[in-house]
Amino acid sequence: MKSVKAHLALILPLFAILFGAEYLIVFDRIVDNYETKLSAEYSLIVVADKALKPVDISRVDRLIDHVEPVDIDSILHRIRKETSEKNMKKIKSIMPSFYSVKLRHYPDKYTLKRLKEELLAIKGVKSVYLFEKMHDPLYEMLAFMKSNFLIFSLLMFVVGVLLILKQMYVWQLEHRERMQIMALFGAPVWLRSGVLFRLAIIDAFIALLLIVSGMFYLMKRSDLVAFLRDIDIDPQTLFHFNDIGLLAAIGFGISIFGTLVVVIRFKEEL
Amino acid sequence: MQTGEFVFITGASGSGKSTLLKSMYGAMPPADGELVVGGMEIGKLSSSRLYKLRRHIGVIFQDYKLIGEWSVEKNVMLPLIIAGFPKDVCRAQAQKLLTHVKLSHKSDKFPLELSGGEQQRVAVARALAHNPFLILADEPTGNLDDYSSQVVWELLEKANEELKTTILVVTHHIPEMLSAEYRHLMIENGVLYEIR
Numbered sequence: 001m002k003s004v005k006a007h008l009a010l011i012l013p014l015f016a017i018l019f020g021a022e023y024l025i026v027f028d029r030i031v032d033n034y035e036t037k038l039s040a041e042y043s044l045i046v047v048a049d050k051a052l053k054p055v056d057i058s059r060v061d062r063l064i065d066h067v068e069p070v071d072i073d074s075i076l077h078r079i080r081k082e083t084s085e086k087n088m089k090k091i092k093s094i095m096p097s098f099y100s101v102k103l104r105h106y107p108d109k110y111t112l113k114r115l116k117e118e119l120l121a122i123k124g125v126k127s128v129y130l131f132e133k134m135h136d137p138l139y140e141m142l143a144f145m146k147s148n149f150l151i152f153s154l155l156m157f158v159v160g161v162l163l164i165l166k167q168m169y170v171w172q173l174e175h176r177e178r179m180q181i182m183a184l185f186g187a188p189v190w191l192r193s194g195v196l197f198r199l200a201i202i203d204a205f206i207a208l209l210l211i212v213s214g215m216f217y218l219m220k221r222s223d224l225v226a227f228l229r230d231i232d233i234d235p236q237t238l239f240h241f242n243d244i245g246l247l248a249a250i251g252f253g254i255s256i257f258g259t260l261v262v263v264i265r266f267k268e269e270l
Numbered sequence: 271m272q273t274g275e276f277v278f279i280t281g282a283s284g285s286g287k288s289t290l291l292k293s294m295y296g297a298m299p300p301a302d303g304e305l306v307v308g309g310m311e312i313g314k315l316s317s318s319r320l321y322k323l324r325r326h327i328g329v330i331f332q333d334y335k336l337i338g339e340w341s342v343e344k345n346v347m348l349p350l351i352i353a354g355f356p357k358d359v360c361r362a363q364a365q366k367l368l369t370h371v372k373l374s375h376k377s378d379k380f381p382l383e384l385s386g387g388e389q390q391r392v393a394v395a396r397a398l399a400h401n402p403f404l405i406l407a408d409e410p411t412g413n414l415d416d417y418s419s420q421v422v423w424e425l426l427e428k429a430n431e432e433l434k435t436t437i438l439v440v441t442h443h444i445p446e447m448l449s450a451e452y453r454h455l456m457i458e459n460g461v462l463y464e465i466r
Contacts (some may be wrong), residue, residue, distance in 0.1 A: 177337070177338070178337050178339070178340075181335050181336075181337055181348075182337075182348065182352070183321070183324075184295065184297075184324065184329055184335070185324060185325065185329070185348055185349045185352050186320075186321040186322060186323070186324030186325035186327075186349075186352055187321070187352045188318075188321060188352075191351075191352060268297055
C-alpha cells in the first residue's frame with residue numbers, strides 16, 4: 001500500500017503534466033487545421049480602376065499565394081436579361097477590374113490590416129474588401145481558447161513539477177540510509193541511485209501509458225467522434241502517433257530531472 | 271600504523287575517536303594536517319578516488335548499519351556488488367562468510383529478524399567480504415552481550431592473523447582477551463598517546 005501510494009504520488013502529477021501537454025498539442029492542431037481551412041475558403045477582393053497584372057498584386061506580400069482576375073461576365077450575369085446588349089457593353093466599359101486574392105494561411109486581424117494597406121498602395125487600386133467579419137469571430141475564439149489553455153497548462157506544469165520534486169524529496173528520505181551505507185563502501189553514484197532512476201522511469205512509463213490509452217479511448221468513442229465531425233473538426237486531430245514521442249520526452253525528461261536533483265542534493269552523513 | 275597491525279584507540283566520550291575514524295574513510299576530511307590511508311592523502315582525494323579507496327576498506331559500526339530492505343545475504347554481498355563481481359561469485363563469497371560467522375541458515379532473513387549480536391556478525395561478514403586491506407570499527411561491541419562480543423573479537427582477530435588485514439578499533443573498553451596482545455593508543459583533547 002505504501003509503495004502504491006509512493007508510485008501514485010509521482011504518476012499523478014506526471015499524468016497531469018502530460019494531459020496538459022497533450023491538450024495543448026491537440027488545440028494547436030485544431031487551430032492550425034482551422035487556419036488551413038479558412039485560408040482555403042477565404043479570399044479577399046481587390047478592386048482597381050484599371051487592369052493590373054496578377055503578379056503586380058501577388059509580389060506585394062509573401063502571404064499572398066496567388067491572384068486571379070474575377071470574370072466580369074459572371075458578375076453581370078444577373079442583370080443580363082433585363083439589360084440591352086448596348087447597355088451591357090456600356091456597363092462593361094465603365095466597370096472596374098476585380099481580383100480575387102488567395103492567401104497562404106489565414107492571418108490575424110493586424111496582419112490583414114497591414115496587407116490591406118499594402119494593396120491599397122498599388123497604383124490603380126481603389127478599394128480592398130477583406131470580408132474578415134465572416135471568419136474572424138470563430139478564429140479569434142479558438143486562438144483565445146488556445147492562449148487560455150497555454151496559461152492553464154503552464155500552471156499545471158509548475159504545480160506538477162513541484163509535486164514531483166516533493167515526492168523525490170520523500171524518496172530521498174526513504175532511500176537515504178541505503179544510499180549512505182552504499183556510499184560508505186564506495187558505491188558510485190549510478191549504483192546507489194539506481195533504484196531512484198528505476199522508479200522514476202517506471203512511473204514515467206506508467207503515466208505515458210495512461211495518457212496514450214486515454215487518448216486512444218477518446219478516439220474510439222463514437223459519440224465524441226460524431227461531435228467533432230459536427231463542429232467540423234477531423235477526429236484524427238485528437239491524437240497522432242508522433243505525440244507519443246513528444247509526451248515520452250516530456251515525461252521521462254521531467255522524472256529523470258527530478259531524480260537528478262535528488263542525487264545531486266545527496267550528502268553523506270555517516 | 272603499519273600494515274597488518276591491530277590497533278585499539280580508546281578515549282572519553284567526545285574526545286574525537288569517532289571523528290578520527292570518520293576522517294579515515296573520508297566522511298569528515300581533516301581540517302588540518304595530513305592523513306594518509308593506503309598511500310593516499312585523504313584531504314586531497316577527489317570524490318571518485320575516495321569512493322575507489324573505500325572499496326578496499328571495511329567498516330563496522332556500533333549500530334550495524336545494515337540495509338533493512340535487503341536480505342542478510344545481499345547485505346554481505348554489498349562490497350562485492352560494488353566491486354563489480356558477477357552475482358554468482360558474490361553469492362558464493364557471501365555464503366562462505368555467513369558460514370564463517372555461523373549464520374548461513376539465516377541468509378534469507380532480513381536484518382530486523384535477527385538479534386543484535388547476529389546483526390553485528392552480519393556486519394563483520396560484510397566488512398570482510400571484499401578482503402579489504404583495512405577494517406575500521408567504531409564501538410563494534412558497544413551494543414552486544416558478552417557472547418556476541420567474544421564472537422566479533424574472534425572474527426576480527428582471525429582476519430588480522432590469517433588475512434593480515436590491518437584493523438583499527440575505536441572503543442571505550444578493550445576486551446580482556448585482547449588487552450595484552452595489541453597496540454593501544456589513547457586520544458585526549460585531540461592528541462593521540464601511545465599506551466602500549
